[in-house]
Amino acid sequence: MTAYQKNRNKVREALLKSGVVVVMNKKHITNPEHLVTTMKEVYKAGLVAETTFRIDLGILKEGMQELVKFREELPADKPFVLGCGSIINPQELEEAIEMGFDMIVAPGNVMGGHGEGKEFIQRTREADIFSAPAIFTPSELQYFIERPDGLEPDAIKVFPAGVLGHGGIKSLLAPYVRERHEGRIIMPTGGVNFETGPKFQEAISGAGYAPVLGMSAPLDYVEKQGKPGDMETIRESLRIFKEKYSPYR
16 A cells, blocks of 8 residues: 555545535544544544644644544545644644644634735645635635635635625625636635535535535534544434535535
């Protein structure tokens, strides 16, 4: 078996197939074993998992040591995407790269006062890591989507999407409907669940973009039961979500 190599296109394929990024937070992960179990179960359910950097760094580092080994054992046509989010500065960006994540998601411009957003894209490109910075306004969207230097992100997160609503996102994307943007991934996160998700999908698809929903709803039952990391509870939570969730077609 050849050594695992990061591939942004494979991440894109996995995201489009899943349609959902399961966002994990402190209520779902309280130790390294919880991280490992939850990531694996989300993968087995056919979805993509994103652990946030709000979780203790020591937990992430220890859990990732096992997860990257597990990733090595899987077939190339069924990639195990290790995603992380809530990256808010260059130091966290470098830590995420060092830990071996395939996808890095942010609630805004990762570089902040440390540099330009394009530098985040450049750094993730160098490591062949899938990038998804967040925007909220037309100016922020235009910065990332209309770049003559080619440093455009692999996906654009919209956060907090619940504030805009599906109607707001439809209006946000309307001026940027162009053939060259067809199929670009837009990832609404925050206020997205099995009820609002299909409406966001409809609004994004209608503008010619590809919707991928970021939400913690698939792990609601885990949170309700207060059983983070419990395999059977995670499986039941994912089952309940799939039963309730009817994606827009």
